[in-house]
Structure formats: C-alpha cells, structure tokens
Amino acid sequence: MTNAYMIPHRLFLCASFMAFGLVLSVSPVRAEGTLGQAGAFIQDFGNRAINALTEEGLATKELRARFSKLYEEGFDSPAISRFVLGRYWKKTTKDEREKFIALFNKFVIQTYSAKFRHYSGETFTVTGTKTEGNNVFTVTSKVNQPGGDPPITLIWRVSKTNGAHRIYDITVEGVSMAITQRSEFSSVIRNGGGKITVLIDALRDKTSNLASKDTEEGGNTN
Amino acid sequence: MKALHFTGHFASVALIALFATACTTPPEDPEALAEYEEINDPLEPTNRNFFAFNRGLDTVLFKPLAKAYVLLPKPVRDSIHNSDNNVKAPVNLANDLLQGELERAATVLGRFLINTTIGVGGMFDVAAHVGLERHNEDFGQTLAVWGAPTGPYIVIPILGPSSPRAIVGTITDSFLDPLTYVFDNQGAELEYWLIRGGVEGIDERARVLDVLDDIEESSLDFYATVRSLYRQRREAEVRNGEEGAEVPGPSFMSNVDDFPSVDRASLVQ
Numbered sequence: 001m002t003n004a005y006m007i008p009h010r011l012f013l014c015a016s017f018m019a020f021g022l023v024l025s026v027s028p029v030r031a032e033g034t035l036g037q038a039g040a041f042i043q044d045f046g047n048r049a050i051n052a053l054t055e056e057g058l059a060t061k062e063l064r065a066r067f068s069k070l071y072e073e074g075f076d077s078p079a080i081s082r083f084v085l086g087r088y089w090k091k092t093t094k095d096e097r098e099k100f101i102a103l104f105n106k107f108v109i110q111t112y113s114a115k116f117r118h119y120s121g122e123t124f125t126v127t128g129t130k131t132e133g134n135n136v137f138t139v140t141s142k143v144n145q146p147g148g149d150p151p152i153t154l155i156w157r158v159s160k161t162n163g164a165h166r167i168y169d170i171t172v173e174g175v176s177m178a179i180t181q182r183s184e185f186s187s188v189i190r191n192g193g194g195k196i197t198v199l200i201d202a203l204r205d206k207t208s209n210l211a212s213k214d215t216e217e218g219g220n221t222n
Numbered sequence: 223m224k225a226l227h228f229t230g231h232f233a234s235v236a237l238i239a240l241f242a243t244a245c246t247t248p249p250e251d252p253e254a255l256a257e258y259e260e261i262n263d264p265l266e267p268t269n270r271n272f273f274a275f276n277r278g279l280d281t282v283l284f285k286p287l288a289k290a291y292v293l294l295p296k297p298v299r300d301s302i303h304n305s306d307n308n309v310k311a312p313v314n315l316a317n318d319l320l321q322g323e324l325e326r327a328a329t330v331l332g333r334f335l336i337n338t339t340i341g342v343g344g345m346f347d348v349a350a351h352v353g354l355e356r357h358n359e360d361f362g363q364t365l366a367v368w369g370a371p372t373g374p375y376i377v378i379p380i381l382g383p384s385s386p387r388a389i390v391g392t393i394t395d396s397f398l399d400p401l402t403y404v405f406d407n408q409g410a411e412l413e414y415w416l417i418r419g420g421v422e423g424i425d426e427r428a429r430v431l432d433v434l435d436d437i438e439e440s441s442l443d444f445y446a447t448v449r450s451l452y453r454q455r456r457e458a459e460v461r462n463g464e465e466g467a468e469v470p471g472p473s474f475m476s477n478v479d480d481f482p483s484v485d486r487a488s489l490v491q
Contacts, residue, residue, distance in 0.1 A: 087253060087257065107440075110440075111436075111439075111440035114436070114440075115436060118432060118436075150350070150355050150356070153463065173455070173458060173463075174454055174455060174457065174458020174459075174461070174463065175451055175454040175455060175458065176454065179450065179454065180447060180450045180451060180454065183446055183447070183449070183450035184441060184442060184443050184446045184447045184450065185442070186257070187261075187443045187445075187446030187449075188442050188443050188446070190257070191443070194254075199442075202442045203442065206440075206442055210439075210440070
C-alpha cells in the first residue's frame with residue numbers, strides 16, 4: 001500500500017529541522033584536498049550554523065535574526081527566488097518581483113529557522129564533492145540519527161561566484177527543497193488563474209500568520 | 223482468495239469512479255499545456271477532495287492513534303517496525319530479483335536470515351549492525367524499472383497518494399507475498415492484510431508526526447506540496463537513491479529571459 005506516511009520518516013525528520021540548515025560535524029576536518037573547497041565550505045558553514053541556531057533557550061526573534069544572517073551569507077537567495085517562481089518569473093513586473101522576493105525571504109526564514117527547534121543531537125559528515133561544471137559543485141553528506149536509524153543522505157548544490165561559495169539547493173533523500181517549493185508556488189499561481197499576485201497575497205497571509213503566532217507564544221516557541 | 227478479489231474490486235471501482243468524476247481539461251496555451259503535462263494530475267479536483275477527506279480522517283483517527291502509539295516505549299515500537307520490515311522480505315527479494323538487482327537481493331536474503339534467527343523473529347535489526355541496511359522494494363518500482371510510466375497522480379481515500387502503476391504494484395505484491403497464501407489457507411487473508419496494513423500505517427504515521435505538522439503549517443498549498451514530495455520520493459526509490467533530477471545551477475537560472483518552460487528538473491514534480 002502506498003500512503004503519504006509511507007514516505008520514509010527520515011526524510012521528514014531531516015527536512016523538518018534542517019532544510020536549508022546544517023548540523024554539527026563531529027568528524028575531524030578533512031584535508032581540503034579530499035573534499036575540495038566546496039566540501040570544506042559546507043562542513044565549516046554547517047559547524048557555524050549549528051552552533052548559532054541550536055543554542056539553549058534561544059528566543060524566536062534571535063533565532064530568526066541569526067538564521068537570516070546565515071541564509072544571506074551562505075545561500076544564493078536571488079537565484080533561489082528566481083527558480084521557485086519557475087516559468088512565471090519572466091511574467092512578473094519589477095514591482096511584483098521585489099514584493100515576491102521580500103516575502104519569500106521572510107517565508108524561508110520563518111519556516112526553516114523553526115525547524116532547528118527539533119534538533120536532537122544529529123551529527124553530520126561531508127562524504128564527498130563532485131564538480132558538475134563551471135564552478136558548480138555537488139557536496140554529499142550523511143546525517144547520522146540518534147536512535148540507530150539509517151543515516152540520511154543530504155546533497156548540497158553549491159556554486160562559486162567571485163570566490164564566494166553559495167548554496168542554491170539541498171536535496172534530502174532524493175527530494176529537492178527548491179523543486180518542492182517551486183511545485184507548490186506554481187500550483188498556487190495556476191489555481192489563482194495564472195496571476196502571481198495570488199501567490200504574493202498568499203505569502204503575505206502566511207508570513208503574517210506565522211509572525212502573529214510567535215507573538216502569541218511570547219516570542220519563545222517550545 | 224477473498225482479499226485479492228476485494229483489493230481488485232476496490233481498485234477498479236475506485237479507478238472508474240475517479241475517472242468518471244471531475245477531470246480538468248488541458249489548457250490551450252502551449253507553455254501552460256507543457257506545464258499541465260509535466261504535473262500530470264488531470265484528476266486534480268477529485269484528488270483534492272479525497273486529499274481533504276484524508277486529512278479529516280487523519281485528524282480524527284490516524285493522528286490520535288499515532289500519538290497513542292508513540293506512548294509505547296521506543297524498543298517496543300522499534301521491534302514492531304523491524305518485524306514489519308522483516309515480514310516484507312519475500313516481496314522485497316522477489317522485486318529485487320525481477321529488477322536484476324542481485325546484490326540488493328542478497329542483502330535482503332541476508333537480512334531476513336539474520337534478523338529472523340538472531341533477531342528473534344525479526345524484532346531486532348541485527349543485520350543493520352553488520353552493514354546490511356534495509357531497503358524497500360515493491361512491484362510498482364519494478365514496473366518503473368521495466369519502463370512503465372507512472373501514470374497520473376491519484377489520491378486514494380484513506381490510503382493517500384498513489385498512481386496507477388503503484389496500484390497495480392500493490393495488487394501484484396499481494397500475489398508475491400507467501401503470507402497471503404498462508405493466511406488464505408486459514409481463511410484469514412483479509413484480516414492479515416488489514417492488520418498488517420493498519421500496524422504499518424500507524425507505525426509510519428507516528429514516525430512523521432512532527433514533520434508533517436511542520437510541513438502543513440508552513441505550506442501555502444499542502445496538497446501540491448505532498449504531491450511533489452510523493453513524486454520525488456517515488457523517483458528516488460526507483461533509482462535506489464542514485465543521482466536524480468537536479469536543480470540547474472544559478473548561472474543558468476540567472477538568464478531570466480531565457481528561462482525555459484520545460485527543463486530537466488521540472489520533469490520531477
């Protein structure tokens with residue numbers, strides 16, 4: 001039988017607390033040669049992210065501020081924003097694009113930073129780097145789960161522009177975060193008659209709902 | 223074999239009902255048409271209805287059951303999870319062989335032998351400790367390896383996301399499962415399928431409790447999100463975890479005006 005819950009839980013465990021985030025590496029930092037610069041970048045970025053985002057008793061506001069900083073630093077957010085709009089990107093006006101990008105960034109920060117609340121001691125190891133082409137790399141890593149379940153495979157797609165590494169997608173057990181997000185957004189636009197304003201409104205509603213939820217809980221979730 | 227007839231009748235009635243009800247018409251605009259075909263969900267209105275029904279059922283039945291199940295000690299839940307996987311060994315083995323995956327077949331056999339004996343009837347996943355990891359195979363994946371297309375997305379009441387290929391796969395798997403015949407001799411085949419399906423369902427539901435809540439809370443269109451997740455997971459299972467659809471690199475993405483409507487990555491919706 002197939003049902004939504006047959007999708008292995010490990011995918012969701014990982015997606016639920018990490019998505020675009022990373023976990024502490026407990027393995028010794030390998031020589032840059034084996035992992036390449038991209039692999040070393042992921043390992044280091046991951047260390048810093050986990051240290052910053054899983055601190056005990058972190059208030060939601062501070063968690064989001066730190067996540068936002070890391071997201072801007074390590075991810076190619078302009079490229080991701082463009083990708084998730086898919087074929088509708090070229091149909092947007094400049095004003096719509098600006099609105100969308102602002103709301104999308106807010107959406108990412110709210111939804112993905114919250115997942116770090118579920119962190120429970122998972123460890124993360126970069127296992128390999130592949131060069132895909134023009135300064136584009138694929139970094140493979142394994143997340144070991146406490147409790148003996150098999151490790152989760154995470155694939156990071158990294159590009160290097162002007163000497164800086166930027167992540168533009170994460171694939172968790174074969175599921176790409178960017179593709180999933182794009183699927184959802186294009187469904188919203190399509191069902192809204194092809195108008196991107198429908199998506200912008202939906203994002204506005206969602207981000208303000210999530211923001212007011214936090215205010216209710218006094219700014220400290222969990 | 224009553225359960226097989228039951229499954230067969232249920233599947234065919236469900237399929238007929240689905241196709242007879244709301245079916246969206248393809249758009250005329252060529253770009254929109256290309257997207258429509260990529261998404262491959264002509265039954266979307268009906269699917270959304272069934273999806274909403276399933277969510278309701280989940281809220282009143284499956285989620286509370288799963289939450290109660292989680293109260294059981296972890297070793298108990300683990301042994302249920304492991305036994306369930308062990309019982310599926312013959313089906314996994316048959317499908318690995320049908321796909322020509324001899325090494326994976328050998329792993330399944332090794333796991334079954336070790337876990338049934340040392341692992342006390344499959345309750346303990348001893349084999350994983352010696353490097354024999356579990357994997358899932360079903361006839362739906364075999365059909366995929368043999369080249370059968372997945373078919374349109376279907377949401378089945380109670381059971382959730384599926385496809386014509388997966389449905390045929392499930393029915394065929396019931397023929398491949400020796401326990402079907404064992405229980406048939408005792409006239410308890412239907413009970414076997416219901417109980418095993420129920421236990422497996424609750425176990426899996428419990429494993430994704432928080433995660434699904436998170437995804438639901440943060441999604442603008444939960445139906446579309448689940449559809450995409452289901453599809454990508456199925457593709458990954460068929461590939462046995464090897465490299466699959468990729469998001470194109472940023473330099474490609476930044477050619478805003480050249481952004482094509484059909485690209486490799488969008489084939490996996």
